[in-house]
Amino acid sequence: MKKTKARSNRKEEIVQASASMFEKVGYHRASMQMIADEVGLGKPTLYHYFRSKTEILYAIHQEIISNVVDKHLERVDQGLQPDELLEGMALDMLTFIKKHPGYVRAFFEHFDELDDAQKLEIRDQRNEYMRLTTSVIRDGIKSGAFKNCDPHLATLGFMGMMNWTYKWLPREKRNSVTKVAKSLCAIYLDGLRT
Incomplete structure (x- = not known):
């Protein structure tokens, strides 16, 4: 049990360091040797955790998707109203974008680097999140x-508005993530509300 937890923590550390590296130098310029150096491992040991850079990229995608889906489902279980659910989804997405810009840049800009099986799985998970969002709008x-x-179309508009923030939100200094999420949601929801 201890060994499994330590391995899990080490994998998480590698993913975090890799995401930062991808943000700094770009996915294509980052090498497994650079990642190994960043986390203080020998290259053979790094390969013990991840066989390739693509596996690390896949882990980044998995973490983002599972994070936003799990938080949304927790709110659904609380019986929140559709507008509250959308505000929560916006806050989840923007918080992740602000705290983990390297993850999000890899998520949006390097999907095509995944192998075919990984792409199919991640595409299915992304589509499921879209379906959950559409369901909230339908319920409203x-x-x-x-x-x-x-x-x-309302779902595509919502996702486009929130997801594009990855281009500017990490550098936003004047407003908190909560304020940005509430402001963008207010603009969006004012168009939806009766």
């Missing part, structure tokens, strides 16, 4: 809280 329409609109 059904309850009368939101205007009658195309839930799919």
Whole structure:
């Protein structure tokens, strides 16, 4: 048990260091040797944890998806209203973007570097998150809280607004993540609310 936890912690440390490295020098310029040096491991030992840079990239994708899905499902279990659920989703996404810019840049800019099986799995998980978002919007329409609109297009608009912040939010100094999330959500929800 202790050994498994230590291995898990070490893998997490490698993923964090790799995400920072990808942010600093770019995914293509970062090498396994650079990552090994960053975490104080020999290259053979690094390969014991991850067989390739692609495996690390896949772990980054998995962490982001599982983080936002788990937090959303916790709110659903609390019985929150559709507008509260969307505000929560926005806060989750923007908090991750602000705290982990390297993860998010890798997530958005290097999806195509994954192998075919990894791409398929991550695409399915991304689509599931889109489906969850669309479901929130549909519920809002059904309850009368939101205007009658195309839930799919409304979802794409919401995701586009939140996801694009990865280009500027990490450098935002004037406003807290919570304020940015609430402000962007207010603009979006003002268009949806009846």
